[in-house]
Amino acid sequence: MNPLLDTLRQITGAAHVLTDGDLSAYTQDWRKRAQGQALAVVRPGSTAEVAAIVKACAEHQATSGISLVPQGGNTGLAVGSVPDDSGRQVVLSLTRMNAVRAIDGANLTMTVEAGCILQSLQETAEEAGYLFPLSLAAEGSCTIGGNLGTNAGGTQVVRYGNTRELCLGLEVVTAQGEIWNGLSGLRKDNTGYDLRDLFIGSEGTLGIITAATMKLYPLPAAQLTAWAAVPSMDAAVTLLGLAHRHLGAGLTGFEVMGQFALGLVDKHFAQLRVPLFKDAPYCVLLENSDHESEAHARAQFERLLEAALEEGCVSDAVVAESLNQARQLWHIRESIPLAQAEEGLNIKHDISIPVSRIPEFVAETDALLQREIPGVRMVNFGHLGDGNLHYNVQAPEGGDAKAFLREQEERVNTLVYDAVARFEGSISAEHGVGSLKTDKLPHYKSAVALGMMRAIKLALDPHNLMNPGRVVRT
Numbered sequence: 001m002n003p004l005l006d007t008l009r010q011i012t013g014a015a016h017v018l019t020d021g022d023l024s025a026y027t028q029d030w031r032k033r034a035q036g037q038a039l040a041v042v043r044p045g046s047t048a049e050v051a052a053i054v055k056a057c058a059e060h061q062a063t064s065g066i067s068l069v070p071q072g073g074n075t076g077l078a079v080g081s082v083p084d085d086s087g088r089q090v091v092l093s094l095t096r097m098n099a100v101r102a103i104d105g106a107n108l109t110m111t112v113e114a115g116c117i118l119q120s121l122q123e124t125a126e127e128a129g130y131l132f133p134l135s136l137a138a139e140g141s142c143t144i145g146g147n148l149g150t151n152a153g154g155t156q157v158v159r160y161g162n163t164r165e166l167c168l169g170l171e172v173v174t175a176q177g178e179i180w181n182g183l184s185g186l187r188k189d190n191t192g193y194d195l196r197d198l199f200i201g202s203e204g205t206l207g208i209i210t211a212a213t214m215k216l217y218p219l220p221a222a223q224l225t226a227w228a229a230v231p232s233m234d235a236a237v238t239l240l241g242l243a244h245r246h247l248g249a250g251l252t253g254f255e256v257m258g259q260f261a262l263g264l265v266d267k268h269f270a271q272l273r274v275p276l277f278k279d280a281p282y283c284v285l286l287e288n289s290d291h292e293s294e295a296h297a298r299a300q301f302e303r304l305l306e307a308a309l310e311e312g313c314v315s316d317a318v319v320a321e322s323l324n325q326a327r328q329l330w331h332i333r334e335s336i337p338l339a340q341a342e343e344g345l346n347i348k349h350d351i352s353i354p355v356s357r358i359p360e361f362v363a364e365t366d367a368l369l370q371r372e373i374p375g376v377r378m379v380n381f382g383h384l385g386d387g388n389l390h391y392n393v394q395a396p397e398g399g400d401a402k403a404f405l406r407e408q409e410e411r412v413n414t415l416v417y418d419a420v421a422r423f424e425g426s427i428s429a430e431h432g433v434g435s436l437k438t439d440k441l442p443h444y445k446s447a448v449a450l451g452m453m454r455a456i457k458l459a460l461d462p463h464n465l466m467n468p469g470r471v472v473r474t
Contacts, residue, residue: 004060008042008090011052016043016096026071026091029079030138031348034435036083039066041091047171047179047210050092054208055177057090058465067468068092070204072114072146075138077348078434080203080470081146094145097210103128108216109168109185114145114209121214130216133160133252137334145209151201153430155330158385159252159289160217162430164200171211172199175461185213198456203432204467206460222294223252225287225326226301228308228317229280233359235313236284236384240355242311243286246304250297253287254385255333260394261381264339265332272332276316284384285333287326333381340379340392344401347393347412351420352429355387362389365419369393372415373408388429391416417444433471441472 008017018026018041026041028034044050053068060066071081071093083089097115103125104110110132112121118139125132134147136154146152147163148170160166169183172195182196199206230236236256243251262277277283290297301319308314320326340346353361362380369376375396382389393412395404417427417440427444428437442450453472457464464474 072143080434150432169213256384
């Protein structure tokens with residue numbers, strides 16, 4: 001018998017220590033890029049159990065080389081939440097810890113456990129009369145702990161910011177198995193270093209987030225969605241400026257979608273009936289959240305689109321006439337990754353560029369890739385409102401997609417990341433670093449920054465127990 005496994009069973013109960021059978025839901029990443037092997041999958045039911053698990057693994061680390069991989073919904077795109085193939089890593093799944101602990105209406109906060117599914121959190125807030133604005137394609141299966149661990153973005157960052165901006169406090173189990181209760185809902189607290197922000201975005205490499213106090217907002221009186229065809233990426237940026245001026249804080253979503261990306265949706269999900277894309281290189285999806293009335297929101301949209309048509313940055317547009325129509329438009333946007341998967345293997349990039357420089361970046365990098373690797377197809381879409389593009393590369397039509405990925409991925413990544421660096425951008429906007437980009441960071445992040453990151457890792461996790469080999473190598 002393995003003494004560590006015996007201890008883990010005593011902590012959580014034998015039913016929640018999984019060692020046999022099909023564990024691929026925990027050991028294979030969402031994109032099926034990596035398949036690891038876990039010593040065990042442990043599913044704690046409380047913060048105290050998490051702390052006990054960490055202490056047990058720390059005690060066995062020196063003799064067994066054990067390490068921990070925290071995991072939420074396992075929907076990440078950077079291979080940061082699955083074990084390696086050593087068979088010596090314990091996957092700590094937080095999905096049982098899914099309680100909403102408290103809603104404080106006067107403070108506009110909700111305290112939730114890390115295993116809460118994002119969509120459930122949204123629905124719970126709405127039932128209580130509030131808005132929790134974090135929204136992304138995986139919201140039906142991703143967890144708030146994973147969102148915090150990667151500092152997830154999504155479609156409403158232009159108004160509400162990434163997950164970090166939505167969080168006021170954390171409960172964390174440290175690498176020593178101690179519990180830090182930092183769940184305060186304070187919006188002002190200048191009593192030293194901001195430990196909360198240190199753990200958010202750390203991808204489980206510094207400690208395990210077990211609960212969080214998140215911001216809530218009043219529900220808007222109306223939410224309207226518009227779909228606009230634009231003649232160029234420059235025009236999309238101009239439209240964004242007009243939207244800021246006409247809608248102000250009401251602008252809660254601004255997504256750009258390239259013609260080829262929408263063509264894939266039209267090809268593989270024809271029932272979605274993609275509007276206006278055949279005669280426009282780009283389309284934009286806008287959302288206006290209004291706290292006055294639907295009539296006010298519609299009047300704002302009409303003035304915005306009238307100004308955009310006069311300026312020539314929009315060639316045609318439609319405004320959703322119902323909530324169902326709005327959902328259909330958003331469903332088209334969210335179906336682009338699925339359509340791309342249907343088309344075949346591809347190379348994904350999650351990058352950010354200053355909004356003002358995105359048109360030049362896209363024009364230059366599109367031309368570079370076409371010149372260096374003839375026939376590649378660009379699946380370009382994303383959150384233009386906050387400068388985040390999913391700048392993906394599809395294999396040439398009719399070619400061997402597996403061979404393309406095997407032979408060209410490193411070259412494509414280098415071409416794209418070098419271009420991102422020239423435009424003063426980031427090679428990871430919202431998906432995290434995981435293991436996919438760990439070796440890339442020394443090329444695109446300053447030695448000073450990496451030195452500070454390693455020092456923080458060494459200080460908080462000196463024995464490299466927490467998710468080793470992810471984000472930064474020590």
